[in-house]
Amino acid sequence: MEAVMNRTWQPCAALIVAGGSGRRMGLSTRKQFLSLCGRPILQRTLTAFDRHSAVAEIVLVLPKEEIAARGEEIRQMWGLTKPLRLVAGGAERQDSVRAGLAAITAGQEWVLVHDGVRPLVTSALIERVLESARITGAAIPAVPVRETIKSTVDGWVGETLRRERLVVVQTPQAFRIELLRTAYDRAFDTAEPATDDAALVERLGEPVAVVCGDERNIKITTLIDLKIARIWLQEEETHANRAGL
Amino acid sequence: MEAVMNRTWQPCAALIVAGGSGRRMGLSTRKQFLSLCGRPILQRTLTAFDRHSAVAEIVLVLPKEEIAARGEEIRQMWGLTKPLRLVAGGAERQDSVRAGLAAITAGQEWVLVHDGVRPLVTSALIERVLESARITGAAIPAVPVRETIKSTVDGWVGETLRRERLVVVQTPQAFRIELLRTAYDRAFDTAEPATDDAALVERLGEPVAVVCGDERNIKITTLIDLKIARIWLQEEETHANRAGL
Numbered sequence: 001m002e003a004v005m006n007r008t009w010q011p012c013a014a015l016i017v018a019g020g021s022g023r024r025m026g027l028s029t030r031k032q033f034l035s036l037c038g039r040p041i042l043q044r045t046l047t048a049f050d051r052h053s054a055v056a057e058i059v060l061v062l063p064k065e066e067i068a069a070r071g072e073e074i075r076q077m078w079g080l081t082k083p084l085r086l087v088a089g090g091a092e093r094q095d096s097v098r099a100g101l102a103a104i105t106a107g108q109e110w111v112l113v114h115d116g117v118r119p120l121v122t123s124a125l126i127e128r129v130l131e132s133a134r135i136t137g138a139a140i141p142a143v144p145v146r147e148t149i150k151s152t153v154d155g156w157v158g159e160t161l162r163r164e165r166l167v168v169v170q171t172p173q174a175f176r177i178e179l180l181r182t183a184y185d186r187a188f189d190t191a192e193p194a195t196d197d198a199a200l201v202e203r204l205g206e207p208v209a210v211v212c213g214d215e216r217n218i219k220i221t222t223l224i225d226l227k228i229a230r231i232w233l234q235e236e237e238t239h240a241n242r243a244g245l
Numbered sequence: 246m247e248a249v250m251n252r253t254w255q256p257c258a259a260l261i262v263a264g265g266s267g268r269r270m271g272l273s274t275r276k277q278f279l280s281l282c283g284r285p286i287l288q289r290t291l292t293a294f295d296r297h298s299a300v301a302e303i304v305l306v307l308p309k310e311e312i313a314a315r316g317e318e319i320r321q322m323w324g325l326t327k328p329l330r331l332v333a334g335g336a337e338r339q340d341s342v343r344a345g346l347a348a349i350t351a352g353q354e355w356v357l358v359h360d361g362v363r364p365l366v367t368s369a370l371i372e373r374v375l376e377s378a379r380i381t382g383a384a385i386p387a388v389p390v391r392e393t394i395k396s397t398v399d400g401w402v403g404e405t406l407r408r409e410r411l412v413v414v415q416t417p418q419a420f421r422i423e424l425l426r427t428a429y430d431r432a433f434d435t436a437e438p439a440t441d442d443a444a445l446v447e448r449l450g451e452p453v454a455v456v457c458g459d460e461r462n463i464k465i466t467t468l469i470d471l472k473i474a475r476i477w478l479q480e481e482e483t484h485a486n487r488a489g490l
Contacts, residue, residue: 140402142395147464148414148440149394150387150455157385157453158410160444165403169393195393199405208402210395221391227476231469 011056012130013104013177014049018042018116019061019089019096030066031220032116037233041220043078044119049112049172050080052126057083059103060116061096064088097197098184104177110134111180113197114172117220120232126172128211133174138206140174140198141213142167170213173197179206256301257375257419258349259294263287263361264306264334264341275311276465277361282478286465288323289364294357294417295325297371302328304348305361306341309333342442343429349422355379356425358442359417362465365477371417373456378419383451385419385443386458387412415458418442424451 018032032042042060049055058080062070067086075084087103089096097113104111112130114121125141132139145166151158173196183200194200198208216232218225263277277287294300303325307315312331320329332348334341342358349356357375359366370386377384390411396403418441420428428445439445443453461477463470 142397145394146466148444149390149411150414150443151410152387152412152455153410155455157443157447157455160414160439160441160447161406161411163440165396165398166394166406167397169395169405194405195408196405198395198402199393202402202405210397210400210402219392224473224476224480228469228473231472231476235469 010054010109010134012054012110012112012174013108014052014055014058014172015097015100015104015111015113016042016045016049016058016060016116017089017093017096017100017113018045019063019099020093030063031226033066033070034220034226036119036220036226036229040078041119041226041229042116043074045114045116045121046074046078046080046084048119048121048123049114049126050082052123054126054130055082055112056108057085057105059085059087059100061087061089061100092193094184094187094194101177101181101184109177110174111177112172112174113180115219118171118217119220120214120216120218120229121172122214122217125214125217129172129174132209132211133176136207136209137176137179138174138198138201139209139211140196141170141172141217142210143170143213143215144168167210168213169196169198170217170219171196175201179204255299255354255379257299257355257357258353258422259297259300259303259417260342260345260349260356260358261287261290261294261303261305261361262334262338262341262345262358263290264308264344265338275308276471278311278315279465279471281364281465281471281474285323286364286471286474287361288319290359290361290366291319291323291325291329293364293366293368294359294371295327297368299371299375300327300357301353302330302350304330304332304345306332306334306345337438339429339432339439346422346426346429353422355419356422357417357419358425360464363416363462364465365459365461365463365474366417367459367462370459370462374417374419377454377456378421381452381454382421382424383419383443383446384454384456385441386415386417386462387455388415388458388460389413412455413458414441414443415462415464416441420446424449 033040085103087099129139149161187200278285330348332344374384394406432445
């Protein structure tokens with residue numbers, strides 16, 4: 001009953017992490033600002049959260065220079081309707097998330113942390129993760145591992161992992177804000193890096209629920225990824241046209 | 246010294262596994278026969294091995310009906326130059342590989358096992374795997390895991406795996422034939438399925454070397470994969486044109 005009640009009235013904050021230098025592609029434009037079918041990747045990402053009814057505010061973590069260079073454009077030209085705060089990122093992803101968490105309005109109870117370069121996130125996926133977190137405290141989306149995964153030791157196979165229990169983790173990851181803040185405070189006491197936010201919560205010994213992710217929800221880190229994202233978008237349009245939408 | 250000598254004179258067999266029904270795509274044509282930039286996926290795969298100087302013979306495992314329907318076309322029209330044997334596949338991948346192994350000419354010492362739906366395999370990759378296997382007895386190509394991988398238990402996170410030691414396994418996988426035959430004989434004594442051939446060799450307690458794979462060497466199992474393969478092929482052509490090839 002409590003979970004059902006929560007669902008109806010509690011808004012959440014969206015923390016979009018785009019603080020990395022993102023120049024692995026070797027281009028002068030940071031990848032989050034590259035165009036994907038006519039709109040910047042990051043604009044697509046922000047719009048998905050802006051349109052979701054549960055999202056009350058958006059905190060966007062960007063490299064300091066990009067806030068100066070593009071802050072006004074993002075505020076004025078990207079068609080966002082929810083309160084938006086721009087925060088300067090740190091050296092590592094963890095520093096960026098921590099900075100973003102500090103900028104969320106006091107009193108907000110829930111946060112969705114999402115990679116800025118996952119523009120194909122859908123409203124349905126946001127909903128799934130959020131609903132689960134509101135019951136469990138922490139939830140992440142994931143898809144099954146399709147390939148064979150092995151561990152290696154010095155150029156030799158260590159072991160073949162049992163694929164049926166493995167998943168590939170995505171974002172948005174949803175948390176009770178206080179839980180994630182505690183996890184980050186604790187993380188800064190250890191040197192061990194984490195590749196996602198849930199891992200820090202797991203280190204506290206807290207349970208993290210896994211919901212069904214979306215294979216289209218890819219992270220764009222190379223130019224090939226950008227082309228793949230374009231294919232997915234075109235597929236969606238084809239389906240939408242077929243359905244007469 | 247021994248390894249270097251082996252390299253210069255020992256040929257190998259290529260065992261191409263395309264025995265699956267491959268109708269997950271929901272099409273009437275099995276995926277291995279779909280066109281990729283003007284040529285069937287499987288033709289591209291076979292050509293890569295046919296052109297490699299170390300490959301002395303090719304054993305192609307196909308569904309029984311496809312041997313009847315397309316065997317002649319493959320033999321006559323696909324431009325292959327090496328001895329080619331067509332073998333009917335079994336219910337599972339393991340049955341298909343076992344049938345293929347039985348069809349390799351006696352006296353052949355080395356085998357490359359490859360998925361028929363990985364048409365972007367390059368000569369350089371075949372060479373890398375084969376060279377390593379000739380020294381070690383068994384070698385597989387793999388690429389780093391880019392995403393966060395977790396294990397799950399009943400809808401909850403079990404643990405976050407340490408990504409830096411994990412790899413995504415590809416084919417071709419190269420083996421001393423007798424080693425792989427022994428591994429398959431043993432495998433049929435246990436119920437445990439394996440997702441790749443090397444896993445069966447690992448169960449014998451034999452070492453398997455890991456060489457650098459190729460991120461373009463994708464397995465085509467969906468129509469989106471087919472489109473991604475097309476992108477990679479177009480990239481290659483662009484590079485070839487730039488290099489004046």
